[in-house]
Amino acid sequence: MPDPWQVSVFHDNELVMSKECDGPLELGRQDTRRGETLYELLPLGEGGTRIPIAAADDTKVSRQHARIEVVDERRVRVHNFSQKVMIGLEEGRNLRPGEETETPLPLTLRFAGKVVRIESVSDEEFGPAIRTLEEPAFVPNLTDQLWGRSGSSGLSSYGQLDANGVIGWLRTMIQVLQSAASDADFFEKAAKAVVEIIRLDMGRVLVREGDRWTTAVFYPSRDAEYEENHPPSRLVLNRVCEEKRTCWRDLSDQGEDAVSLVGVSSVVAAPVMSRTGEVIAILYGERRMRSILAAKPVTRLDAMLVEVLAVGLSGGLARVEQERAALALQAQFEQFFTPELARVLATHPELLEGQDLEITVLFCDIRGFSGITRNHGPAFTLQWTNDVLSTLSDCVLKHQGVLVDYIGDELMAMWGAPEARPDHAELACRAALDIIASLDELNARWQGPLGQPMGLGIGINTGLARVGNTGSRRKFKYGPLGDTVNVASRVQGASKYFKSSLLITRATRDQLGPGFQLRRLGSARVIGMADPLELFELCPFNEPEQVELCKTYEEALSAFEARQFRQASRILGRLVNVHTDDGPSLGLLARATAYVFDEPEAFDPAFRLPGK
Secondary structure, three states, X not given: OOOOEEEEEEEOOEXXXXXXXXXXXXXXXXXXXXXXXXXXXXXXXXXXXXXXXXXXXXXXXXXXXXXXXXXXXXXXXXXXOOOOOOEEOHHHOEEOOOOEEEEEOXXXXXXXXXXXXXXXXOOHXXXXXXXXXXXXXXXXXXXXXXXXOOOOOOHHHOOOOOHHHHHHHHHHHHHHHHHHHHOOOHHHHXXXXXXXXXXXXXXXXXXXXXXXXXXXXXXXXXXXXXHHHOOOOHHHHHHHHHHOOOEEEOOOOOHHHHHHHOOOOEEEEEEEEOOOOOEEEEEEEEEOOOOOOOOOOOOHHHHXXXXXXXXXXXXXXXXXXXXXXXXXXXXXXXXXXXXXXXXXXXXXXXXXXXXXXXXXXXXXXXXXXXXHHHHHHHHHHHHHHHHHHHHHHHHHHHOOOEEEXXXXXXXXXXXXXXXXXXXXXXXXXXXXHHHHHOHHHHHHHHHHHHOOOOOEEEEEEEEEEEEEEOOOOOOOOEEEEOXXXXXXXXXXXXXXXXXXXXXXXXXXXXXXXXXXXXXXXXXXXXXXXXXXXXXXXEXXXXXXXXXXXXXXXXXXXXXXXXXXHHHHHHHHHHHHHHOOOOHHHHXXXXXXXXXXXXXXXXXXXXXXXXXX
């Protein structure tokens, strides 16, 4: 299959389009009835490309004016379908209306004020026109390639700059290299420097995306229409990538032989290298010329200056790569620690040695986890658990908590460390209320796949703990140890037996200010602890109905603790008629009713929990 063609169209000696396409090629006037737009690549019915190169009202150009067909890899056949307008060819030849001829590529056609240049994108004829510097491109960290290159003896060896020119060049170069070391806009500065130092019309930085090159920066302005119609020379890009050298192509110094190429751009391109020696970007400059013979040629000195700019980009990208790697490591580190904790521990490493602090600890457990795992399998369970724990973690971080650990289906968090703060209990309770509020969102996503609504159980306790590295030398984990932690865990377990989602201890309750709706649930004896725990339910709503529920329940609880079991049963009976699904009321009613018929001699009002 023949190579694609690069088709460039000029109007009044100004380049208006340059695109790649496959032959055969049809050129003509725009047909608005078919919705054609100027310079659009349109498919031909039998294969190939049609390009409207003149407006619909330009009657000097026929709708089907010229057709170029492939003869072989080096030659094409040109048809002039116009009945009136000749087509000018190379060397003063003309193709009369209705005639056809065979001719080699590259090919220039002139008719009705238009100039069309057609060339193969891999045409070896242009090889000598593309020049390269002797040395390969600079690779970051291989500084011996940057200084003392063979054959280089200063700027005067390749061109002349006056003192002001040298100073201006150095000033611009230093600005670009400085920005490459510290500034995110060094791409734009380099593209601008290509235009201003070499006096080109356009500069851009191209970056590789797979097998394609895309424009990262376009200077002086990113004109989408111009960029679409004037893509970079693939011939030059391929040469830069293959040889890893700075290349330039200039037709303004080729003498009379180049006059037929009026409007063709001069190009200079330098590779931007990775630390592994791969071309990852190209610094590319272009000059659009109205007259080749009057244009300043791109010189070897120009190519050297562009290469030094590319060296700055190579170093800058290497530095950006290092910074991204550092950020990736930091992001990985922050999977275990909050940003605040990471910052504090970095500035105060002595905190890792452990300290005694008053903290508030929260445990949150997913209810029914074992049954769900059994019914849905590990793959589904992993996806579901990740989403749930991520949502719960967001609630913790929103209220400045520290994510201590994930233990299967359970989350552990704390407040008050590593930096002491007086409102740690309130922050923990507000985070817990947010967690309960997130259940609606979680069930909206998962109740269907689970086949049932999910529930949560939360336990919170406040007290002294030893906070530091609770892991080992091999596996670091920052968190608390001590009875305060054990009690918080037991309180979370107690929430199952009280059929409540959120329980706190008196120690936590005593540190809360106004604004929290609480219900005293009574005492509970938990496994492994001698003294009973006084527990409170933290209610998610502070509404009149909720306030009345808490008040009535506590009246019944006081009657129960005074061994007035019948009175407690009557109050609770009325309560559950209204609040039929209130777990604490149902549980206390069952205990009070049992004691009505079988009152123990040694009465203990504490609820003895059957398990953890």
